[in-house]
Amino acid sequence: MSFRDTLNSGKFVVTAEIGPPKGTDIKEMLHHMEILRGKIDAANITDNQSAVMRISSIAVCKLALENGLEPILQMTCRDRNRIGLQADLLGAYVLGIKNVLCMTGDHVSAGDHKQAKPVYDVESVQLLKIVDGLNNGKDMSGNELKGPTDYFQGAVVTPESIPIEPQLMKFEKKVKAGAKFFQTQAIYDIEKFKTFMAHARQFPVKIMAGIVVLKSAGMANFMNNFVPGIKVPQNLIDEIKAAGKEKALDTGLNIAARHIRQLKDEKICDGVHIMAIGMEDKVPTIMERAGLL
């Protein structure tokens, strides 16, 4: 069953992230795809993540298809203008890519080509409108397409953004622009996430909670200090500290699994998006411990 059908069927879905490598050696990435095949519902393929230049998302989406994984094409507005974005959306579609995640994209200044010209000709809300247009057989200028796309389009949201009001307004704009599903920034405080969900449930969209595995107390503190929209509560940091260095990662996996189980059992949201960041091989472990495998 396709990712779209699975999500719409009401089943609790699991997606994971695959980051294309920098360079042409794809052995490790193909190994990760093999590990995830048959376990997750779809794999997000990141688009020059953190503005660091890597293999293109579309190429890796195609490799995912060939390796039995349904891809979600992450598409940012940082590196292409509206002509490039639309051309790539049409191109990806004819290669068999059916899901797209529309995002603005980390700024060039975060990456490894800081002298690059940031594009941002359009941004996430407008990109969603572009996808909606292509699905309806029209390009952004209103020209008729010879054959439309049929994308299942999603977007991102940061439920713990401070202040939250502007973020929620943008969330609503994304819904209106045609987003069918949302994958959130990493969440660690389930009670707070429930507040966001109470708001989000007013809209006919599917929400997948972002899960980032805590590898150590240091990583948690780093994210609290430097990653916008991520707040790891102190009790989780204490839990990892108490486990000791050797068991830190294992405790992090347990926390991720526990959160996923709670999100599913209490029907808080429609699925989870696991961002393993270099530990793709641990995704099945998390899923097993969460009772999903």
Added chain:
Amino acid sequence: MIATKKREFKDLMENIKDYKSFFLVGCSECASLCGTGGEPELAELKEALEKEGKTVTGTFRAKTGCQVLGTKVELKPFKEQLDKTDVVIVMSCGAGTQAAVEIFPEKPVYQSNDTMFLANMTRFQIFDERCSLCGECILDETGGICPVTACPKGLLNGPCGGTNEGKCEVSPDIQCCWVRIYERLNKINRLDDMKKTREAKDWSKSQKPRALIARTKEEKKK
């Protein structure tokens, strides 16, 4: 105004090393306020060039250096000094330099400044950028704060996920303009303005090079 920044003197020297005599052109407008092309800077550069063994045939501060005809007329009394100079050095903005290029078709023109941006002066010689001259103003919809300029991504529909307690992901020294816009619209009871989805920007409005004829037919007759 146009913010300008002095180039390193050694870089200027490298560019003009082949020449002996110079005529310096400052500007009474922006460059004077920026401290890059007023009387003190003209005197300072004259002295520095002379110290390097160069000749300065004259210095002059244009009323408005980007105004081609006006500056040309103002320069008439300096004919003798200009005839003697190898090179004209312009100490204002890129527009001033290119006005000089038009006025002196036979002479090399060099510039002592880099041209930065359309600036607001917040304190004496402290500048920030609030307008990108994009040709399609949306200030009426954004509480008078321009996101095309104040957001490093130029976002038109609200903050990105990088907004962090009012700060921008690009630098903690930058305030997230969408949080500022939100707070201002909230204060002036116009939050509905923020809920409107803005279409993608029409960049054809700022297709370079731009030109504008602002005078009417009647004015032309005068």
